[in-house]
Amino acid sequence: MQAFRDCLEDCGLTDLGFVGQRYTWCNERLGTQRTLVRLDRFVANKGWKALFPEAMVFHMSMPASDHCLLELSLKKRGHPKPTKKRFFFESMWTRDDRCREVIETAWDPLRECPMFQLQDRIRSCQIHLQEWNRATFGNVTKALKQKQSRLQHLEALNLLHETAEEIENLRNKINEDLTKEEMMCNQTSRAIWMKCEDRNTSFFHATATQRQRKNRIEGLCDPDGAWCDNQEGIEKIILDYFSEIYSTGQPYI
Incomplete structure (x- = not known):
């Protein structure tokens, strides 16, 4: 097995991941001898994934086989909802001595306005760092x-x-x-x-x-166990799940 892993690494092949059930093989036994394993998978190199960035692998149930069917889709189903890029503090900024000055100016420790709370200071640092990054590093x-x-x-x-x-x-x-x-x-x-x-x-x-x-x-199972992969359905499942947790005195996670 180690030799196989070394071969994958030498060829630059990585797992494409999957959507659906976790395991792809079952020995079809019952009781303590029952075994579930993810034996089957798609792998690809960096060049292939650059050609097909939306490729997805689906695990499909096969009642006539002890292996599940792996379906490769080269294009994502549906249209992704645009998302706003999250802010990250770049470690490379610390190589510039001006980084500390930017943060201290944005944090404004001498400002005593009660309306200027901690979250406002953090937000101010984010904005100043982003502007400084564009002007200094580009x-x-x-x-x-x-x-x-x-x-x-x-x-x-x-x-x-x-x-x-x-x-x-x-x-x-x-x-x-x-x-x-x-x-x-x-x-x-x-x-x-x-x-x-x-x-x-x-x-x-x-x-x-x-x-x-x-x-x-890529998708979620609703409370009835049905697979949902459209954006509106996924959002509803998440909202309903957490709404139920925060509306009960004994949440089950």
């Missing part, structure tokens, strides 16, 4: 590519002294941008066990994409 990946292109051009001139200082400055800036980019990808993928010097950003991007796939709610 698009790190785009800026990195521009600097790398400029460095390539300067080195292609094959000049001994004329471009030496600019080349050295560019290299320092590129290394700094590479560190920032890696910190962003590292934070997004939650792969904090990877050392910062290992600069395998393609791995981080793949891991982050896989996380986004797992974080999506």
